[in-house]
Amino acid sequence: MTAIRVLSYNVRYASRDDHHDAWHDRRDAVGRLVRFHRPDVAAFQEPLPEQRSDLRERLPGYEFVGRGRNPGGDGEGCPIAVRTDRWKVVDDDTFWLSETPAEPSSDWDAAHPRIATWARVRVAPDDGDDARTDGGNPRQELLVVNTHFDHVSARARRESARLLRERLPKLADGATGESNPPLPVVLVGDFNCTSGSEPHRILLGDDPEADPKDPTGDDRLALHGAAENAVLRHGPKTSLTDFVHLIDGRRIDHALVSAGVDVEAFATLTDRDDRGRYPSDHLPILARLDV
Template sequence: MTRIRVLSYNVRYANRGDHHDAWHDRRDAVGRLVRFHRPDVVAFQEPLPEQRRDLRDRLPAYEFVGRGRAADGDGEGCPIGARTDRWQIVDDGTFWLSETPAEPSIGWDAAHPRIATWARVRAASDAEGGSELLVVNAHFDHVSARARRASARLIRDRLPALAASRPDPERSGTDATTDDGDARRPVAFVGDLNCTPGSDPHRILLGDDPAGEGNGAGLTDDTDGRDDALHLRDAAAVADLCHGPETSLTDFARLIDGRRIDHAFVSTDVDVEAFATLADRDERGRYPSDHLPIISQLAL
C-alpha cells in the first residue's frame, strides 16, 4: 500500500486592492504552511505568473507543472507540484473548461476562461512498486451556475481517458496522450469548485446529474452506465478521519460559515484515511488566503 498526501489551496490572486493582505505580505506564510504540512502533491488555484514564481522559490522540494489560462500562458493558473524525493511527474497537460477544451476559450456563460491542469505522478521509490496517481486540479467559474454544471460534466467525461493514458513522448506536456490499454490509474480530482456539497456540480461529479442536460460540451457523458464510467467519491464524506472547519472560505480575518467550496474527489479504488481543512493562521493572526487549504491522506 502506498500513501500519498494531496493538498489543494486557492492562494488568492495578487490583488493590489487587498491592502495589508496583499500577496507580498502573505506569500511567505503560504510557503511555510505547505512546507510544515509536507504534502506529497500540492495543487494551487488562482496564482498569477509572478505568484507561481514565488511559490516555486519557496517550495524548492517540489517540481511544478501547469500554465496560465490566457492564450499566451499568462493569467491565473492551476499548477500542480510533486515532492521530488517521493514522486515524479511523468505526464501532464491543461485543458479549458469550455465547449472547445483543447484551445484557449471561455465556456458557456463563464466570466473568465477556466482551466483544469492534470498530472500523472509516479512513486520515485522502487519500494512503492511504481504506484501512480492521476491528479486533476481545477477552478470552476464563480459567476455562472451553468458553467459550473457543464464544467463538472466535462471533468467526468475526460477523467477515464486521462486515467488510462500514458505519456506521448512527442507531445509531453500537452493535453494529448496515448492509450496503452493498461488498467486505469487511481484518480484524485481537487480544486476550488465554487459550489457547496449537495449542489448540482457536486452531485454531477458524484454521478447524479439532476438536470440530465448532458455534458454541454458536445461530448459523450460518462454517467450513462457505460463500462468505462469512472465513479468518484467526496473525500470529506468517506474519510476515516475528518478534521477542521466545515467551511473553506475566509475574509482573511474570520471564517465564513457554510461555504465549503474547495473539494477533493477520489476514484473508488482510493482509500481516504484522513481529510482535513487546515485553519492555520500566519504570524499576524490572519489567514494567508481567503480560502483554507484542504488536505487528503490517500492510500493506493
C-alpha cells in the same frame, strides 16, 4: 498500498485592492504552511505568473507543472507541485473548461476562462533503482487533476463538471493501455459550490440530464468525496474566510477520489500567519490517501 498526502489551496490572486492582505504580505506564510504540512502533491488555484514564481522559490523541493489560462500562458493558473523526493511527474497538461478544451477559450457564460491542469505522477525510485518498477512490480502511479470552476455562471459550473466527467476516464485509461486497469484519480480544486449542489452531484455521477440509455453512462468514473468518506475528519465545515473570520457553511474547496483510493483522513487547515490572519481568503484542504 502507497500513502500520499494531497493538499489543495486557493491562494487568492495578487490583487492591488487587498491592502494589508496583499500577496507580498502573505506569500511567506503560504510557503511556510505548505512546507510545514509537507504534502506529496500541492494543487494551487488562482496564482498569477509572479505568484507561481514566488511559490517555486519558497518550495524548492517541488516540481511545478501547469500554465496560465490566457493564450500566452499568463493569467491565473492551477499549478500542481509535486515533491521530487517521493514522486516523479511522468506527464502533464492543461485543458480549458469550454466547448473547445484544447485551446484558450471560455463558454457557458463564464466570467473568465477556466482550466484544469493534470499530472500523472509515479513513485520516485531510489538511486540506482529502475524508474518504472519496484522489485519487478510496476511503481504506483496516480492521476492528479486540479481545477477552478467559474464563480459567476451556474451553467458554467454544471458544464465544467460534465466535461471533467467525460475527460478524466480517458486520461486515466490512456495512461495505462487497454489491457490494464485505469489509474486511480484524485480531483481537487475550488469548485465554487458546496457539497450536494448540482455540479458537485454531477462530478459524483448523479447528473439529472444524463441519458439512462447511454451504455457508458456515469459508470465511466466513480468518484466519491474525500471529506465525506474519510476515516478521520478534522477542521471546520467551511473553506472560506475574510482573512480574519471564517465564513460559515461555505466549503467550496473539495477533493474527490476514484474507487480504490482509501481516504485515511481529511482536514481543513486553519493555520494563521504571524499577524493572526489567514494567509488567503480560502482555507487549504489536506487529504491523506492510500492508493
